[in-house]
Amino acid sequence: MKAVVLKDYGDVDKLAVQDMPEPKVGPGEVKVRVIAASINPVDWKIRRGDMKAMMPLKLPAILGRDVSGEVIEVGTGVEAFEPGDRVMGLVNAGYAETVVAPTEAWAKVPESMDLRDAAALPLVTLTGVQLIEEQVQPSKGETLLITGALGAVGRAAIFAARARGVKIWAGVRRKQLVEAKTLGVDGVVALDDPKDVAKLPTLDAVADTVGGEAVAAVLGKVKHGGIVGSVVGEPKGAKEKGLTVRTFLSHVDGRRLEQLGVSVAKGELVIPISRSFPMSDAKEAQKLAEEGGVGKVLLIN
Structure with a gap:
């Protein structure tokens, strides 16, 4: 099978499309023909x-967590x-023509959703939720x-927090x-403007993406003993201020992912997609995604 392979650590020029052995399915696993993959900061x-x-x-290794x-x-x-079955999943080695992952990594895609667009969902929605x-x-x-x-993980976090009746900034x-x-939240603050940050109320918690x-x-601005949860590692100085810090890496949860797919299909949760590239243009696609902005970048087989 064709796959986008990382030959060595470095810039995007270390990525190459080449033939790789096709993965074999084992007990409790599902093999999928990849229609699309998405690019994430990881x-x-x-x-x-x-x-x-x-x-x-x-x-050499195949990158890619979403397919x-x-x-x-x-x-x-x-x-x-x-x-x-039409599926999406949080996997490893997703920049390829086929991928194998455990059953619990997969979720069925709603019939009303474009199968390619579904590749944007697994990692960011599960991480935020x-x-x-x-x-x-x-x-x-x-x-x-x-x-x-405004990022994809942040939007998913807002969606989950709103369901809990939280006052969201x-x-x-x-x-x-x-x-x-x-975004329909209770307040908006410019984190790069100290005067704006100073206007924040006392916070019970921060969800950091x-x-x-x-x-x-x-x-x-966080109350003593308040919680700081982060998907990008422990914030410097948080524990010294008497805050409770919780860091984590997202994990597979096919049941929750299927629910989130339904919410996206209904328009209750929006994960913007900026652009799609052929899988063969993975170098250009990763370069664009790395530059930042709002919206996922997809790779299409």
Whole structure:
């Protein structure tokens, strides 16, 4: 099969399309013909070597955590899926023509959803929802700030927090303030404007999706003992301020992913897609995604 392979750590020129052995399906696994994959920050962080210690690779390696496609084979013991099913999943080695992953990684795609668009959902929606539901766990009426609120993970976090009856503040850059007001939250704050940050009310918790100066700017607004949940590592100075810090990596959850797919199909949760590229143009696609902006970048087979 053809796959986008990382030959060595470095820039996008370390990516190449080449033939790789096709994965074989085992017990409890599902094999899928990949229609589309999506690019996430973890992909270029791995490519650059930023995550060698946490996620070491045996090179050459196939990147990619999100895919959508059609089931072509199931292993023994699999009852939830059958050949022909339209699915999306949180996997490994997704930049390829076929991929194999455990049953629990997969979710069926709603009939009304474009199968290619479904590739944008698994990692970002599960990360944002798990950040709220499993880590921060805000209670009804509490005040929560979500950093990077216009990003895909931030949008999923807002969706999950809204379901819990939380007062939501969206943290964005000053240039994003107008767009952020379309999110339907209780308040919007420019995290790169100290005067704007100073106007924030006391926060019960922060759900951090970006890290760095953005979250550092608001730590002083969190009540003593308040929670800071982060998908990008422990914020510097948070524990020293008496805050409870919870960091995590997202995990597969096919049941929840299927529910989130239905919410996207209904328009209750919106994950913007900026652009699609052929899988063979993965270098250009990763370069564009790494430059930042709002919207997922897809790779299409």
